[in-house]
Amino acid sequence: MCGIVGIFDRFGRKEIERELLGRMNESQHHRGPDEGGLHTEPGLGFGHRRLSIIDLSSGRQPLFNKDKTVAVTYNGEIYNFPDIRRDLEALGFEFRTHCDTEVIVYAWEAWGEACVERFRGMFAFAIWDRPREILFLARDRLGIKPFYYADLTTGQFIFGSELKALLKHPEVPRKIDPTAVEDYFAYGYVPDPKTIFSDVRKLPPGHRLTLRRGEPKCIPEPYWDVPFAVQAGITEQQARDELIERVREAVRIRLVADVPLGAFLSGGVDSSAVVAMMAGLSEDPVNTCSISFGDPAFNEARYAEMVAERYHTRHRVEQVDPDDFSLIDRLADLYDEPYADSSALPTYRVCELARKEVTVALSGDGGDENLAGYRRYRWHAYEERIRSLLPLGIRRPLFGALGRLYPKADWAPKIFRAKSTLESLARDSVEGYFHSVSILSDSTREAMFSEDFKRGLQGYSAVNVLRGYAERAPVDHPLSLVQYLDMKTYLPGDILTKVDRASMAHALEVRVPLLDHKLVEWISGLPPELKLNGREGKYLFKKSLEPHLSDDILYRSKMGFAVPLASWFRGPLRQKVRDAVMGSDLAxxxxxxxxxxxxxxxxxQAGLRDHSAGLWSILMYDSFLRRYA
Structure with a gap:
């Protein structure tokens, strides 16, 4: 895994300041500590930081074609590169290395912009075609690898793997986008293609961007989407058998590496499934790692041990102090933008642990979005059944009034916490789902923001993000729709961002077989009832895995990487959060x-309400302001 940067003079051939390019590149040293490379020529500069995974002795970047007319700087892995290489060799191309990077260069020469459609993997790359004066950029289909860019008023176009690289450029404005702030306090992250800064963007997943020198166009275009094309006539047993074979194949192609390789093993269904498949494909014991918590309410370590024992893995486990909040100030440096998923803390620790043994780790990320594993999908299906019984014109005033009257009972058993459900039922389907995923409700954000800030929003609401994707969605089934919305927002904006920054902080490459795009395409076409069956999420996946994992693993309650924020803010972090919330930066x-x-x-802090999610998001925003704004 690597880091990339670049500077392109869109309308001329001015010399690129090599020292500036170097500073941008070195800001991402953690992404590729093995080696660095720079290339400059009139009007163009490419930089690269390398973490060597395949073909350790060659594959240095930026990498050129045979006659030095096409160059690439690239972050990622193309898992089907041997097949593409054979196709290119049949067309007469000659290879000097055994790495996947060289495949990208010749694929561009052979197929142009369509080359990206042949790649199976995770990637973010830039190609410079000197004869045609074209800069071509692409990001993988699901957004596993990050890609930031800015089109500057000076005529320079700059890009990088992380926002911090672009901020090394003195011409990048640091004007905060108010709509991104609204998005952040709703979702806990800034959804693509926005960033927290108005003049910096993210290349969306499944998009490419072609810049021709002298032309003003700078509009990304999609090359892929989750199809949700219905598979007719498939039986449940056929689907079970094929799912296991497809997961096994997605794992198999991700086991190629010239460095030590292992897996995260949390004891949940997804990571356990990946380890089970790895064990069946490997002659040697699989390297696995997990972290444990002293508090049993957050501890899945014993389930991970069960899987490790069954598959005889080389298992490493370390206990994390449940009051391990020493990383809080580090998060702003890692994520650059405001980022409020507190599970970034244990994710950082498990990546730190894995890097002690391996350079590549497979994870189970993506299973919940693909196979409907989140509890909120079950609640959404329940609410949709009620919405279907009454038109919105009746539901909005009826449930709206009930929601306003019902007390917010954070202290009560879940069965009595009906306020959020009532409020959700007063909304349409997309509004209702937005309400369920928001870390701060509409009314809380309305009260939290200043009058001047709200006027600056000019009526904008973060629900617009989901509405935009819903309007273009290739589905109308309620479950498939919210899965699609998560794949466009939560998956790249939260889950994959969290894992990328936490792993790259330790120069660890993480591969995600459950997000293999061919697997995602196939799963998306399965009947929704095979994903969420009654109250059972991941129904088909669990049934398929019964020969491979015990019921204790498959059918227990989901835990996740929880962090005891509520008690922190009333105890050891009491003063820290008070200093931040009442500090001058926020004011x-x-x-x-x-x-x-x-x-x-x-x-x-008086124990009257649980505002831990909101206070954490404010604390992270304060950390961002102190470093970058």
Missing amino acids: ESGVFNMAFLKTMLDQH
Whole structure:
């Protein structure tokens, strides 16, 4: 895995400042500590930091074609590169290395922009075609690898794997996008293609961008989408058998590496399935690792041990202090933008542990989105059944009034916490799902933001992000729709961002077989009832895995990487969060109603309400302001 940067003079051939390019490149040293490379020529500069995984002795980047007219800087892995290489050799291309990078160069020469459609893997890359004066950029289909860019008023186009690389350029404006702030406090991250800064963008997953020198066009275009094309006539047993074969094949092609390789093993269904497939494909014991928590409410370590024992893996486990909050100030440096998923803390620790033994780790990310594993999908299906009984014109005033009247009972058993459900039922399907995934409700954000900031939003609401994707979705089934929305927002914006930054902080490559695009395409076409069957999420996956994993693994309650924020903010972090929430940086930003922030803080620390999610998001925004704004 690697880091890439570049500078392109869109309208001329001015010399690229090599020292600046080097600073941008070195800001991502952690992504590729093995080797660095720079290339400059009139009007263009490419940089690369390399983490050597395949063909350790060659494959240095930027890499050129035979006559030095086409160059690539690339981050990722193309798992089907041997097949593509054979196709290219049949066309007469000659290879000097055994790495996948060289395949990209010749694939561009052979097929142009369509080359990206042949790649199976995770990637973000830039190609410079000197004879045609074209800069071609692409990002993988699901957004596993990041890609930031900015089109500067100076005529330079710059890009990088992380936002911090672009911020090394003195001409990048740091004007905060108010709509991105609204998005952040709704979702806990800034969804693609926005960034927190108005003048910097992310290349969306499954998109490519072609820049021709002298032409003003700078509009990404999609080359792939999750199809959700219905498979007719497939029986459940056929689907079970084929699912296992497809997962096994997705794992198999990700086992190629010239460095030590292993897997994360949390004890959940997805990571356990990946380890089970790896064990069946490997002659040697699989290297696995997991972290444990002292608090049994957060501890899945014993389930990981069960899987490790069954498949005789080389298992390493370390206990993490449940009050391990020493990384809080580090998160702003890792994620650059405001990022409020607190599970980034244990994710960082498990990546740190894995890197002690391996350079490549397989993970189970993507299973919940693909196979409907989240509890919120079950709740959404339940709410959709009620919505179908009454038109919105009746539901909105009826359930809206009930939701306003019902007390917010954070302290009560879940069965009595009906306020959120009532509020959701007063909305249409997309609004209802947005309400369920928002870390701060519409009413809380309305109260939290200052009047000046709200006027600057000009009526914009973060629900617009989901509405935009829903309008273009290739599905109308309620379950498939929300899965699609998550694949476009939560998966790349939260899950994959979390894993990429945490792993790259330790120069660890993480591969995600459950997000193999061919597997995703096939699963998307399965009947929704094979994914969510009654109350059972991942129904087909679990049934398929019964010969491979015990019922204790498959059918227990989902835990996840939880962090005890509520108790932290009332105990060891009491003063830290108070200093941040009432500090000058937030007050001077002009975004917040400071009186309301104080109310949130006082209520939480008095034990009257649980505002831990909101306070964490505010703490992370404060950390961002202190470093970057």
